[in-house]
Amino acid sequence: MKFNKIAMALSLGGLALAGQAQAEEGKLYLFNWTEYMDPAIIEAFEDEYDVEVVQNYFNSLPEMFAKLNAGGASQYDIIVPSNYYIPRLIKTGLVQELDTSKLSHLDNVMSQFQDPSYDPGSRYSAPYQWGTTGIIYNAETFPDAPKSWSLLFDPEVNGDYPFALIGDGQVGMGGACAFLGHGYDCTGLDAWREAAQLMIETKGRNTFSGFSDGTPALQQLSRGVIHAGMSYNGDYFFYKSENPEAFEHLEFMIPDEGAEMWVDAMMIPSGAPNPDLAHKFIDFILDAEIGAQLSNYNYYASPNAAAEPYLDSVLTQPPIMPSDEDMDRLLFTPSLEGEQLQTFQQLWSEVKAR
Numbered sequence: 001m002k003f004n005k006i007a008m009a010l011s012l013g014g015l016a017l018a019g020q021a022q023a024e025e026g027k028l029y030l031f032n033w034t035e036y037m038d039p040a041i042i043e044a045f046e047d048e049y050d051v052e053v054v055q056n057y058f059n060s061l062p063e064m065f066a067k068l069n070a071g072g073a074s075q076y077d078i079i080v081p082s083n084y085y086i087p088r089l090i091k092t093g094l095v096q097e098l099d100t101s102k103l104s105h106l107d108n109v110m111s112q113f114q115d116p117s118y119d120p121g122s123r124y125s126a127p128y129q130w131g132t133t134g135i136i137y138n139a140e141t142f143p144d145a146p147k148s149w150s151l152l153f154d155p156e157v158n159g160d161y162p163f164a165l166i167g168d169g170q171v172g173m174g175g176a177c178a179f180l181g182h183g184y185d186c187t188g189l190d191a192w193r194e195a196a197q198l199m200i201e202t203k204g205r206n207t208f209s210g211f212s213d214g215t216p217a218l219q220q221l222s223r224g225v226i227h228a229g230m231s232y233n234g235d236y237f238f239y240k241s242e243n244p245e246a247f248e249h250l251e252f253m254i255p256d257e258g259a260e261m262w263v264d265a266m267m268i269p270s271g272a273p274n275p276d277l278a279h280k281f282i283d284f285i286l287d288a289e290i291g292a293q294l295s296n297y298n299y300y301a302s303p304n305a306a307a308e309p310y311l312d313s314v315l316t317q318p319p320i321m322p323s324d325e326d327m328d329r330l331l332f333t334p335s336l337e338g339e340q341l342q343t344f345q346q347l348w349s350e351v352k353a354r
Helices: 008-018 039-049 061-069 083-091 169-179 189-203 214-223 233-242 275-285 288-298 305-310 338-353
Strands: 027-033 052-058 126-138 163-165 208-211 228-232 250-253 259-266
Touching: 027 275, 039 052, 039 275, 039 288, 052 061, 061 083, 083 259, 126 214, 126 233, 126 275, 126 288, 163 189, 169 189, 169 228, 169 259, 169 338, 189 338, 214 228, 214 233, 214 250, 228 233, 233 250, 259 275, 275 288, 288 305
Parallel strands: 027 052, 163 208, 163 228
Antiparallel strands: 126 228, 126 250, 126 259
């Protein structure tokens, strides 16, 4: 779910290389979010199976989906989409069912991720990491900040300070829906229309700096370019640990009205060049110690119950592990299909155009 630490240029370069991917014995083609994998894990897998892992990157789910539709389903062995794109990938035939007989570590997965709503029975996906999307804000600017979406959507609360909204349409509109009392996971047309109007009005304020996803928003916050924005808990914690001085006054908040919990999962494209090797890779990641190593590297929560004894302590407390109260307010972004998806895309296009 992350833009993370590598520049766009590197990602685009990876995509160019992806177009050259061929089915070669002894190679695994991994299509993942940027800098979302510990290089040491890749090296360990390569040593274990005497293979080469070729990594290519995407910066957004629409980018990933478009690449798969353009032939990527026969170029990659593993993709790592977020939960609300998984039903879309299944319905369009871009992914294949997992052969669970080849996944000896599948039982390590936490119970809440074994039969998820986005993939009943976990027939097509195995969880990779999970996290939350919330508001990052400058606590010096907003010393009495409410634990609320009003920090972004209410000009009386936000005042004269620059702020950004996330560029992911469903997540941004979900925040607007939550602020309006319709719930983060709203899907009704009337609620969407009201949320879209709120987004348009918010865009029209002279303190709105634009749409900024994940890492770019964090960078703008650390430089004081904006004073509030949306990002992911793991990215926030990583940058705060790397540069504590720049992030000294920045706080992460899950609004009381509700926010997003997401899961990124491993899937095998329908035409994967090396599906057997892909199953070996998924099972490797599901190993208890490797699963912990992954989370310890990227600061996101592990969906692997067996990994818990090996996790760094910071991963077992907020902001990485939400409090019980915050967990009750977290919801999956809903999956949209058919006419419902078209309607949402039309509304979101209008928001961006206005």
